[in-house]
Amino acid sequence: MAIYKYRARTNDGRLTNGAVEAVTESDAAELLNEKGLIVLALSETSQKQGKSWNINIGKVKHKDLVIFSRQLSVMISATVPIVQSLRILAQQTVNPIFIEKIIEMADDVEGGMRFSSALSKHGNTFSNFYIAMVKSGETSGKLDEILQYLADQMEKDYDLISRIKSAMIYPVFIISSMVVVGFLMMTFVVPNMTKMLEETGAELPLVTRILIGTSDFMSSYWYYIIFGVAGLIVLFRFWLKSGVGKLTWDALKIQIPIFGTLFKKVYIVRFTRSLSTHIRGGVPITSALTITAEVVDNKAYEKLILDTVDEVEGGNSLATLFVKSKLMPKMLSQMMVIGEKTGKLDNVLEKLSDFYSREIDNLVDGLTSLIEPLILIVMGVGVGGMVAAIMLPMFKVAQTIS
Numbered sequence: 001m002a003i004y005k006y007r008a009r010t011n012d013g014r015l016t017n018g019a020v021e022a023v024t025e026s027d028a029a030e031l032l033n034e035k036g037l038i039v040l041a042l043s044e045t046s047q048k049q050g051k052s053w054n055i056n057i058g059k060v061k062h063k064d065l066v067i068f069s070r071q072l073s074v075m076i077s078a079t080v081p082i083v084q085s086l087r088i089l090a091q092q093t094v095n096p097i098f099i100e101k102i103i104e105m106a107d108d109v110e111g112g113m114r115f116s117s118a119l120s121k122h123g124n125t126f127s128n129f130y131i132a133m134v135k136s137g138e139t140s141g142k143l144d145e146i147l148q149y150l151a152d153q154m155e156k157d158y159d160l161i162s163r164i165k166s167a168m169i170y171p172v173f174i175i176s177s178m179v180v181v182g183f184l185m186m187t188f189v190v191p192n193m194t195k196m197l198e199e200t201g202a203e204l205p206l207v208t209r210i211l212i213g214t215s216d217f218m219s220s221y222w223y224y225i226i227f228g229v230a231g232l233i234v235l236f237r238f239w240l241k242s243g244v245g246k247l248t249w250d251a252l253k254i255q256i257p258i259f260g261t262l263f264k265k266v267y268i269v270r271f272t273r274s275l276s277t278h279i280r281g282g283v284p285i286t287s288a289l290t291i292t293a294e295v296v297d298n299k300a301y302e303k304l305i306l307d308t309v310d311e312v313e314g315g316n317s318l319a320t321l322f323v324k325s326k327l328m329p330k331m332l333s334q335m336m337v338i339g340e341k342t343g344k345l346d347n348v349l350e351k352l353s354d355f356y357s358r359e360i361d362n363l364v365d366g367l368t369s370l371i372e373p374l375i376l377i378v379m380g381v382g383v384g385g386m387v388a389a390i391m392l393p394m395f396k397v398a399q400t401i402s
Helices: 025-034 062-077 082-092 096-110 115-120 128-140 143-200 206-220 222-241 243-253 259-280 285-296 299-313 320-324 330-342 345-401
Strands: 002-009 015-022 038-048
Touching (some): 002 025, 025 038, 062 082, 062 096, 062 143, 096 115, 115 128, 128 143, 128 285, 243 259, 259 299, 330 345
C-alpha cells in the first residue's frame, strides 16, 4: 500500500492537509470523500509501507511520541482546541504512518469521540499506560500537565534503555568477533596446520589432539553447526512467545549472576515510575496497579503486582505482599508503607524511582569495568591455548632433531 499526501477542503470550507494510506490513487480519493473531504490535490509519496529504506516506516519511534506529547501539551495549555492542535501536529510530523494516525485521531475527536478513546484505536502505538494517563487528564482537566509529564517519563525510560544498550554494545561486539574468528580459524586455518603436524610423525600432546578433533568436526560439519544454531535461535524465539516460555525466561533472567541484579532494578524502576505517574494523575489504585503490571514487562513481577490488586481490594496494605517477596527490596516495601500512612505515596515512589535509576547507572558502569578485563582474559586463554596446541608438537620435533 502507498502513502498519498492530499490537500482538501472540509464541508465548512476549511483547508486541510494530510496523508492517507491506500492501494491506488482512486481508493485514496474515495477514502477522503467518505470522510467528508473535497479533494483539491492528491499525490503519491515516494515512501511505501514496508518497502522503504527509512527505518521509521511501519512504526512510530519513541522519539516521535515524546515530541508529539510535548507539542500537544504546549498547544492545549495555550487553549488551542485539541482537533486543531492535532491537525497542526499532522502537518509538522515527518513519519507518514504517524501522520495518518494523527489525522484519524483528529477526525474521531471532531466527530465527538474522546481523545483517550481515539488513542485506544491505535494500541500498537500508544500503550495502555499512555491511554490511561490521558483519560485521567481528561477527567481532572489537567490534560496539558499529564501530556508534559508523560513526555518527561518517556524520555527517562528511553535514556534508561539507551544507557543499558550502550554499555552492552562493546562486549557483544567483542564476543561476536571472537566467535566468528574462532570458527574461521578452526574451520580453515587449523586443518592446514594439522597436515603439517601429522607429517612429522611425532606423538601429539592431549591439547593438540583436542584441537585437531574439534577442528575436524567443525570443518566437516560446519553447515550443520550453522543451521543448528539458527534453528535453536528460531525455536528459542517461538518458545519465548508462549506463556510458559515467557514466564520461565522472566524468572531465569532475574536469577542470572550479576546481570540478574540489573534486571531487577530495571523492573523496579518501571514499577515505581509507572505507579507514581498513575497515582499523581488521579487513577484509582487498583487500576493503576493493573496497568503497571503490564508496563513492568516481566511475568514474575506481573503476577506479584496482580496479586497485590486482590490484597488491596480486600482492604489490606499495598505493601503486604511486597514485604514477603524476594522480588522487592526491603527498603522499597518499608518506604511504600510510610508513603501510604502519610498520604504521599506518589512522592515516595518517585524518589524510589530516582534512587534505583542512579543504582542502575552505577551498576552499568561497574559491569562495563568488569566485563572488559574478563573478555581480555577469555581471549588470552583462548588464543594462548590454540598457540600452545600448535607450538608444543613443533618444540617436540625440534628437540628430537637436535
